[in-house]
Structures are given as C-alpha cells and as structure tokens.
Amino acid sequence: MAFIKQKTQQSINEDERSAPRDFDGLCLELNHDDAQVRRWAIRDLATYTQASSTLAARLKIEDNSSVRTAILDALAKFSDDISVSALVDCLRSDEASLRNEAIEVLKSEPEQVAPIIENLLNDSDSDVRIFAVNILESLQHQNVEKWLISVINNDSHINVCATAVDLLSEVGTENAVNALENLKCRFADEPYICFTVDLALQRIRQGDH
Amino acid sequence: MSNTTISDDDFLKFKEFFYRKTGIQFENSKRYFVDKRLIERIEETDSKTFRSYFVKLRFDNSGDELQKLVNLMTVNETYFFREEYQFKCLVNSILPDITRRKKDDSPLRIWSVPSSSGEEAYSIAIYLLEHWKDIDSWDIEIISSDIDTQIISQAQKGHYSARSVQNLPAKTLSKYFTYTNGGHQICADLREAVEFTRVNIMSPAEVRSYRNFDVIFCRNLLIYFDDISRRQAAEMFFDAMKSGGFMCLGHSESMSRISSLFRVIKFPEAIVYQKPLEGR
Amino acid sequence: MKNILVIDDAATVRLYHCNILISAGYHTDEAINGIEALEKALTHHFDLYIVDINMPKMDGYEFLKELRSKDIPQAPAIMVSTESAKNDEMLAYNAGANLYLVKPVKPDELLSFTRILLGEGI
Numbered sequence A: 001m002a003f004i005k006q007k008t009q010q011s012i013n014e015d016e017r018s019a020p021r022d023f024d025g026l027c028l029e030l031n032h033d034d035a036q037v038r039r040w041a042i043r044d045l046a047t048y049t050q051a052s053s054t055l056a057a058r059l060k061i062e063d064n065s066s067v068r069t070a071i072l073d074a075l076a077k078f079s080d081d082i083s084v085s086a087l088v089d090c091l092r093s094d095e096a097s098l099r100n101e102a103i104e105v106l107k108s109e110p111e112q113v114a115p116i117i118e119n120l121l122n123d124s125d126s127d128v129r130i131f132a133v134n135i136l137e138s139l140q141h142q143n144v145e146k147w148l149i150s151v152i153n154n155d156s157h158i159n160v161c162a163t164a165v166d167l168l169s170e171v172g173t174e175n176a177v178n179a180l181e182n183l184k185c186r187f188a189d190e191p192y193i194c195f196t197v198d199l200a201l202q203r204i205r206q207g208d209h
Numbered sequence B: 001m002s003n004t005t006i007s008d009d010d011f012l013k014f015k016e017f018f019y020r021k022t023g024i025q026f027e028n029s030k031r032y033f034v035d036k037r038l039i040e041r042i043e044e045t046d047s048k049t050f051r052s053y054f055v056k057l058r059f060d061n062s063g064d065e066l067q068k069l070v071n072l073m074t075v076n077e078t079y080f081f082r083e084e085y086q087f088k089c090l091v092n093s094i095l096p097d098i099t100r101r102k103k104d105d106s107p108l109r110i111w112s113v114p115s116s117s118g119e120e121a122y123s124i125a126i127y128l129l130e131h132w133k134d135i136d137s138w139d140i141e142i143i144s145s146d147i148d149t150q151i152i153s154q155a156q157k158g159h160y161s162a163r164s165v166q167n168l169p170a171k172t173l174s175k176y177f178t179y180t181n182g183g184h185q186i187c188a189d190l191r192e193a194v195e196f197t198r199v200n201i202m203s204p205a206e207v208r209s210y211r212n213f214d215v216i217f218c219r220n221l222l223i224y225f226d227d228i229s230r231r232q233a234a235e236m237f238f239d240a241m242k243s244g245g246f247m248c249l250g251h252s253e254s255m256s257r258i259s260s261l262f263r264v265i266k267f268p269e270a271i272v273y274q275k276p277l278e279g280r
Numbered sequence C: 001m002k003n004i005l006v007i008d009d010a011a012t013v014r015l016y017h018c019n020i021l022i023s024a025g026y027h028t029d030e031a032i033n034g035i036e037a038l039e040k041a042l043t044h045h046f047d048l049y050i051v052d053i054n055m056p057k058m059d060g061y062e063f064l065k066e067l068r069s070k071d072i073p074q075a076p077a078i079m080v081s082t083e084s085a086k087n088d089e090m091l092a093y094n095a096g097a098n099l100y101l102v103k104p105v106k107p108d109e110l111l112s113f114t115r116i117l118l119g120e121g122i
Helices: A023-029 A035-045 A049-061 A065-078 A081-090 A096-107 A110-121 A126-136 A144-154 A158-171 A174-186 A191-207 B008-022 B028-044 B050-058 B064-073 B084-101 B119-131 B149-157 B170-176 B188-193 B227-240 C011-023 C034-043 C060-069 C088-095 C107-117
Strands: B108-112 B140-146 B177-180 B183-186 B194-198 B213-218 B241-249 B263-266 B271-274 C003-007 C027-031 C048-052 C077-081 C099-102
Touching: A023 A035, A023 A049, A035 A049, A035 A065, A035 B227, A049 A065, A049 A081, A065 A081, A065 A096, A065 B227, A081 A096, A081 A110, A096 A126, A096 C060, A110 A126, A110 A144, A126 A144, A126 A158, A144 A158, A144 A174, A158 A174, A158 A191, A158 C011, A174 A191, A191 B008, A191 C011, B008 B028, B008 B050, B008 B064, B028 B050, B028 B064, B050 B064, B084 B108, B084 B119, B084 B213, B084 B241, B084 B271, B108 B119, B119 B140, B119 B170, B119 B188, B119 B194, B140 B149, B149 B194, B170 B177, B188 B194, B213 B227, B227 B241, B263 C034, B271 C034, C003 C011, C003 C034, C011 C027, C011 C107, C027 C034, C034 C048, C034 C060, C048 C060, C048 C107, C060 C077, C060 C088, C077 C088, C077 C107, C088 C099, C099 C107
Parallel strands: B108 B140, B108 B213, B140 B194, B213 B241, C003 C027, C003 C048, C048 C077, C077 C099
Antiparallel strands: B177 B183, B241 B271, B263 B271
C-alpha cells in the first residue's frame, strides 16, 4: 500500500530556521525573497511589542498580498497608536485591496478606533468618510447611531450619506427618523436616497411596534 | 403558547444579516423553518421581540448566539463518502494537477480537519485506493486532526454504525469492513493508513509543525467560528500548505466570507481554493 | 430571460439595483463580494455583471481581472463606484469593465446602459 506515516514534526520547513528567531534576526527576514519566509517572520514578530513601527514601515513597500495580510493582522494584534495610524493610512491607498483589507481589520478594533472615528468621519476625502461609516458597521459603541445621524445631517456628499442610511436601516431607532426625513428632502431628486431612506424608515417603524 | 411573530421585514433583515455572516442564503420557501427556529431563540434568550433579539445578536461579541443559530439552521452529520463530489474532484482533478507540477517524489500530504470520528479521513483513503489510477506511483500521507481526544480514539478504533456506512457501495463495504459487535469495523490496513493527531488549530504553537500539505479538507467547521477566528484559521491553513496546494470547504461554505488569500478554482466536480503558485 | 449578477457588499444597493432590473423583466442574482461573485460566475451563466469597486475580501477590479482570465463564456460588466477620483475609471477599464458609472445610479440610466450592453437597443 502506498500510504505512509512519518512524524509530522520532521517535515518542518528548514527555511524557517535560516535566521535566528530573535527580534533582529526576524527583522532581517522581512527582506527575504521567499514570501512564505516573510510571512513566518511577521507571525513571530507579532509577539514583540516593539515591532509595530518596523512592520508599519514594511507595509509601505511590501507588494505580496499574502505578506501584507500577515502584517495587517500583526498590526491588529498590537493595536497601539503606531499600528492604528498605519492602518488608517491604508484607507488612503490607491490600491483597493489594501484599503478594503484595512477596513476589515479596523472593524475588529472597536476600542482603538472609537477615539479617532470622529476625525475620520470629518476627513476631507469623501472616500475616507465612506470607509469610516463602513467601519461603524461592526463598531460596538453606544454612539454609533448618533454618529450616523450627524453624518446624514451634515455631510454634503451623497454617497457618504447613502452609506450611513444603509447602516441606519439596520441599527436605526426612532431617534433617526427626523434626520432621515430631512435627508430625503435634501436629495429629493435622487431615487437611490429616496429608496434607501424609505426602507430605513419602514424598518424602524416596524421594529418599534 | 408563543405570540412572538416574525414580520416580512424582520425576515428580510435577518436573512441579509445571516447571509452576510455565514454565506447561507434562505429561500423564501424556508420561511417557516427559519421563523420557527428564530422564535425558539427569541424565547430562550428572554427577548421580548425580534428587534431586541436582533440587537443582541448583532452586538454579541462572543459570537455564541450566532453559533447557536448556525447549529439550529444547519444539520451536521458525518458519514462515509459525505459530499462525495469532492473526493471525485480529488482523484480526477486535484491530484493530477499537483502531480503534474511536482518536481520530486516526496509524499503527497493530505490533511483532514476536524477528524471527528474518522469517516472523512478513511473515506479519502478508500477513495484513493478505489479510484485513483496513480496510487501506486506515489507515497501518500493522510493526517487527520481534532481538538477532542475522545473522538480521536474513537476514530482510531474505526468501528461504525450502519447509518454511518450507508453511502458506501456494498462491494467497498465488504472489502474494507467486517461486521462485529453490532457494527462495521474498518480493516487494520486502513487504520494504519491514517495518522490521527490532537491539535487545536487556533493555537499557533500547536499548528507550527503542520506544514507542506498538498490538500486540506476542512469541511463544515469554519462555519461555526466567529469572523476573527475564521480568518485566523484560514491564515493558519495557508501557511500549512505548499504553494499550489488546494483547500476544500463544505458545500455550504465559501472563502468569500473568510479570506482573500486563496484563488478560486473551478474543476469540473467542484469549486476549490488554491494557495497561489510562487511568483504569482 | 437575461440573467444579471449584481455584486455589492451593501445589501440596500443590491436590493435597489435588483429591483430596477427585475421590474424591467430581467432575472437577477446577488453576490456580496468578488470571491462569491467569481464562484457564481464559474458555476452559473450570466449575461451581465454590475460590479461595485470597494468590497471586502476581493474588490471589483480583482474580480474582473480574475473573471477575464477564466476560460468561460464572457459577459459585459458595468463597474459602479462612489467617486470619479483615484483613477477609478481608468482602473475599471484596465480590469476589463465595459462601462463605468458613478453611484448612485439612476434607474433609467442603469436600464438604458443595460439594454445597450445586452445588445437590445435603446
């Protein structure tokens, strides 16, 4: 029979041990040609709290998407100021995949994101404001509805408001009704806004019975 | 008697949420089935209305409530040759693709997680013996792991109920099993063919030595994890695979809810996920 | 009946686009991101794709690039985005889009371009 068994431990990739597994050794491995070796180095670096600035710097030049994913996950684990600001920088990237991956990671960091979310919601770039609303989707924070109401009351960009209404149709309460009705007046000739506001209002009213 | 009701809009809202979280889509014909289970959870959690239950569900950090719902909404049973189309895919498409690219004659490594009581790992071994024409040209390692030591020793014993083997052709059953003690005992050769190990796939230290797999089967497990654990598990599987290796998920599961690391590949028999080849 | 796949991570946007298309007699299916869209595209026949750009796991560009590289019957794609900045339009065409529209899309606009891309005249 062709089935064999060997101790699984024997098949550990030798590459992993090609440099010392201390902080300096691991940092060196961030420049290794093999993406898998870089991934392993990042996963081990994630246990060193001082690694966040090194990883944030690597993120700027790393072009392999699986390695970037590992860096984002490591930064999420540190969740210090350096990491959070590196993640926020990704929101401004020209690369859609990096932006979207950063949004996903930031969604999992409610405590770190809550203090900066208001800044993001007031960013000059409308796409960043949309991403900030996306992040609110899973931010378990008591102010989520208040922030969303403020967005639809004040933001001039139609897609930022539309994204906020989408979320209000899930989390909105009676408190959002006035703002939603005002928004519909503000964008009266935009069928999408009318559609999404009506849907949100219908859900809020039905939920309150 | 319950007087909780689920309105059309509640249903739609729940349907969207559940779809986003799990990838499971309910047809409207399933309405009665879904409502019944939702009402059961609403009452058991002492939520007064659908709305208050839904708020709890959305903001449940632990993911426990969602998991309870997933358990209720899906039926998880393990038996021989379950989702057989994936084993067909293994012998007709996956292994030929891998062996065509392979540059040495090192063993092909297959990992089946979770092992549960062993049906999947043994099914793979039987399927290879019965249906893979190149079986004699390659060495194959089948490793099957679970977090639960009790279920592992059950898997190692290899004694199964009639229900568990009911999908096996009679010829296959008589070839690899003998009827003893009111059940079907798998033969010693097959018990020898699979290595069962205990591992917690969420522990980086424990999975560190699991490497270089060509094929990983992880069916109907990740669906029970929360978003973050699911993502971590996918990362771990990615690192445990060779470049160009393939991963098979359960039929109602999709990488679209889990990770962007893998490429979607369609073979005639199934959709599978590939760790990109080096240089891509 | 022509079959259209609407790809967007926002449920409301999918519902809006699907409603418009269904009311004009088309059949629709939905996907929440590029990976799910690719899985559906590889296993079902579609006559047109309506693709959002920013989505988790796999964005609209990557979806179209992957789709265009697959050996399956190809169909036209309309890419929709929230902004016209950031080279979105150029990237959309490079990825294999047939048309680029800025959100929110008006119903008559969506329908007239759908008819053109499906070769049904205006």
